[in-house]
Every structure is written in C-alpha cells, then in structure tokens.
Amino acid sequence: MKVCVVLVNYHGAVDIAQAVMSVLIDAPDVEIVVVDNSDDAQEWRRLGSLLPPSVRRFCAPGNIGFGQACNLAVENTLAPFIFLVNPDVRLVPGCIRALHDALVADPRLAAVSPRQFLDQSCQWQLPPSWLPTALRSWATERAIREPQVAWRLGRASYAESGRFWCSSQPVRQRALSGGAMMVRRSALLPGELLFDPRYFMYFEDTDLCMRLRQRGLHLAMVPDARAVHAWRNQPHKDGLMAASAHLYFEKFFAGDDRWMCKSRTVMLGSVSACYPFMSFPEGGGVQLPPHWRDAWLLELSPSPLVQPAVAFMGKGQHVQEPVDALAHFESAPVFGRLSCLSLPYEPSSCQFFHWPSGSRVRASGVSN
Numbered sequence: 001m002k003v004c005v006v007l008v009n010y011h012g013a014v015d016i017a018q019a020v021m022s023v024l025i026d027a028p029d030v031e032i033v034v035v036d037n038s039d040d041a042q043e044w045r046r047l048g049s050l051l052p053p054s055v056r057r058f059c060a061p062g063n064i065g066f067g068q069a070c071n072l073a074v075e076n077t078l079a080p081f082i083f084l085v086n087p088d089v090r091l092v093p094g095c096i097r098a099l100h101d102a103l104v105a106d107p108r109l110a111a112v113s114p115r116q117f118l119d120q121s122c123q124w125q126l127p128p129s130w131l132p133t134a135l136r137s138w139a140t141e142r143a144i145r146e147p148q149v150a151w152r153l154g155r156a157s158y159a160e161s162g163r164f165w166c167s168s169q170p171v172r173q174r175a176l177s178g179g180a181m182m183v184r185r186s187a188l189l190p191g192e193l194l195f196d197p198r199y200f201m202y203f204e205d206t207d208l209c210m211r212l213r214q215r216g217l218h219l220a221m222v223p224d225a226r227a228v229h230a231w232r233n234q235p236h237k238d239g240l241m242a243a244s245a246h247l248y249f250e251k252f253f254a255g256d257d258r259w260m261c262k263s264r265t266v267m268l269g270s271v272s273a274c275y276p277f278m279s280f281p282e283g284g285g286v287q288l289p290p291h292w293r294d295a296w297l298l299e300l301s302p303s304p305l306v307q308p309a310v311a312f313m314g315k316g317q318h319v320q321e322p323v324d325a326l327a328h329f330e331s332a333p334v335f336g337r338l339s340c341l342s343l344p345y346e347p348s349s350c351q352f353f354h355w356p357s358g359s360r361v362r363a364s365g366v367s368n
Helices: 013-026 041-050 066-075 095-105 134-143 147-166 204-214 235-253 257-266 323-327
Strands: 003-009 031-036 056-059 081-085 089-091 109-117 171-173 180-184 218-229 296-301 310-314 334-340 351-355
Touching: 003 013, 003 066, 003 095, 013 031, 013 041, 013 089, 013 095, 031 041, 031 066, 041 056, 066 081, 066 204, 081 095, 095 109, 095 180, 095 218, 109 204, 134 147, 134 235, 147 171, 147 296, 147 310, 204 218, 204 235
Parallel strands: 003 031, 003 081, 031 056, 109 218
Antiparallel strands: 081 180, 089 218, 109 180, 171 218, 296 310, 296 334, 334 351
C-alpha cells in the first residue's frame, strides 16, 4: 500500500510513540512521517529515542499549527494516499487496508475515515462530523432557544447519526474529522495545499471537506476500518475554535448575509430548556420497559441539544451510569438521551438526563 501516515507532535512524545506503534502493528510497511511542533530540543530528542528509525521526523520552525505541520509532511512525501492520525488515536488492525481499499475501489471518493470509538472496548461510538453552514448555524441557535425547533432538528440529527452508527457499509458524509482521515492526493488541485495555512487549529479539516465537495467529490466513513479516538472535552481551546470558525464562515459564507444576520439576531434571545432533563437515578440506574430491551441507545453530549453525541447501543433491561464515558467530558455539564432503537423517534418517548458542571457519578460502566 502506498500510504503515508502523518502525525503532528506537540509535547506529546509518548502518545505519538503509542500511536505509531498501533500504525506499525496494523501495516508494518507503510511510510510514517512525524512533524514536531514543540520547538523544544529535549522533546525532539525524546521523540528520537521513542520512535523506530524507519519513522521520518521533521522539526517545524516553531509551533506552526496543526494544518501547517500536515502541509509540511505532505510536501515531503510522494505517497498517493495521506492518512492523518491524531496522537490520541489507536488503530484497530485492518484499519489502513480497509480505508485504502475503499479509496481504490471508488475513484469518486476523495477522503475516508474509520468508524471511531471513544473506548478501548469499542463500545462508545463517536458521532458523524457536521459540515457547518450559515443555515445550520441559524437553525442551531434557534433550537437552543425554542423547544419545537430543537425537536425538529433533533429528529433529523437522530436519523443521520443512527444511519452512521448502525451501517455495515461505507456511509457518505458531508464532512470528516482530520483526527483520522485518509485523503486521496490526486483530489487536490495542482499546487494546492492540503490545508489552508490560515487555520492554526480546528476547522482546517472542515475547510478541506468543503473544497472537495465543491468539486463534486465524495467523502465516506468506512465501518470495516476501526480506530479508538480518546476524545476529551477541552473548553480551554474554545478561543482557538471560535477564531477558526470565524475564518471558515467568512471564507465560505461571507455573501450569505440573510442566515448569518438571522443567526446573530437569534443569539440575543434567552436559552430555553430543549428537553425535559432529569438527574440520572442514583445507585440502581435505569430499569427499561420490556419493549425496549432488544435495542436501546444511550447518547452523551456537552450540548443541551444532545448533538453531536457519543453513543452506546445496548440490549437488556438495565442501564447504569456511564462513568468511564462521562470522564471524557472533564468537568463540563453533560446531557444524555436514552431511546429505543426499534421505535420511531419522538422526544416524548425518550428519557433525558443531565449531569451538571463539576458533578461526577458514583456507579460504574454501562451494563445490560
């Protein structure tokens, strides 16, 4: 396979080494490039001591950001397929082959991602990536203030996420996460950089997906490819996220004043409770009615819209508090939705839970 795996380091040599090890276990002969953004001689030496000699290292001229570091790596490989892997990603054997084969099989595909899980046991799935638009921004702002809008948006999001989580075949996507994404090099225009260098961190992958889609190319999640992505909520990076979001919307939606103005107007309104949230029962967890027990879904999200959300699909009569999954949200508030997969989605048939900011649970795991 002519694949180059690209990782970017920033004071995380141990994580990088573990990610590289998972790559080598999956595909021992692939090319691996690590770009070090740490601007630290000791970190550079640590990387050298932890990584196999076959891994090519590049020392960036300072912390140039994730996108620029990836561009540096792409400039230094001729591989026709570029696989971006975050330091907190661990590949499940067979991942690289499945992604590579999906791209080879369908020339319309420009990029693919694996099915990603939050936990090592591959039970909690990460959500599909959204493609932000001015219209969706306006609808989301309305939804967190108007329950009826939240219910309509929630129904559409629930259906989209359900197809993503349950599919056994590649699923077309509007966007993919750069945390684990394989890109066909020939999908880029001659001389075009992989990522727009104006993004320091965040939204560079969304920008790429938008450009690829504007050319009529496709994106997909390949369920036969699996990876563990130990995502954690990091509110201290919200400023970087906001700056990149501003750049993205100015670049692609500067002329769409109607929806952007509507969104800003709605943001002045008060936030409403979208769903009837309650505290998760202490001790005994949730006892399910008989008709739920064949297939139920528990979602957790930092948003009161419960989207995007990580998801656990289970069977059985009992649901305990998901302690391990909640830990990934740090001290942020968490909103949960418990639903029956065999019933049509209606908010009135779901159970909604809320863990306030700073609270932590007492039980252990999710069980049947």
